[in-house]
Amino acid sequence: MTKIIEVKERIIQDNNAVANQTREVLKEKNIFFVNLMASPGAGKTTLLTKVLPILKEKYRIGVIEADVDSDVDAKTMESLGIKALQVHTAGLCHMDADMTKRSLDALGLEDIDVIVLENIGNLVCPAEFDTGAHLNMMILSVPEGDDKPLKYPLMFQNSQFVVVNKIDVKEVFDFNDAKFENNVRLQNENCPIYYVSSKTGEGIEKVGQYIMKCIEEYRSHENN
């Protein structure tokens, strides 16, 4: 008999164990952790430059910028006065729980209330790897098209919050909100879907408020 081992299943199990440990550690420190996922160029960094100043009024923020190379995104965060760590994945196309744990250690967990991980631009494997986050949030930008939930189902299934970005160019790309929402609901019945332009600022305040609501819910559970 040929011996077969299911390597991938094991990798995911091990990953989930580390992610659960991370959540425990963060819980002890009352830190809320957001994992932000999207395609390259969907507007993760631009959205953060608009949303984090809102959160910053109430919470101490830390950002982990994961990229294959460069430090441009961490520099953008630092220019806003936000503590940031740039992580290079040496070609890897997602952050797993172990890489995230090491990044959190390097960022430091003292004097921080909220940590945001800007995951690698990719709609495929980041969805497979639990990072230990409390909120998995994704951006789908208008130019990518309203059919993407059909093509990248796991990303939409594993996200608890979906933000459609670049609504300022909706007409150019014939993006249909109703079609998009139907496609999302095939994968995920409950996640809120918010529409924004990180360029004009439209809808940004509501995204900030929703994240704050999630943070407050988490913190109230911590204290009980």
Ligand SMILES: Nc1nc2c(ncn2[C@@H]2O[C@H](COP(=O)(O)OP(=O)(O)OP(=O)(O)O)[C@@H](O)[C@H]2O)c(=O)[nH]1
């Ligand atoms: N028109 C328009 N352009 C936007 C909007 N948000 C971001 N952009 C532009 O889209 C491009 C990519 O934005 P980024 O914020 O760098 O995207 P990202 O997801 O962080 O990209 P990576 O980190 O490289 O994966 C930039 O040129 C932004 O100016 C928007 O709401 N409307």
Ligand SMILES: [Mg+2]
């Ligand atoms: Mg970016």
Ligand SMILES: [Zn+2]
């Ligand atoms: Zn990957």
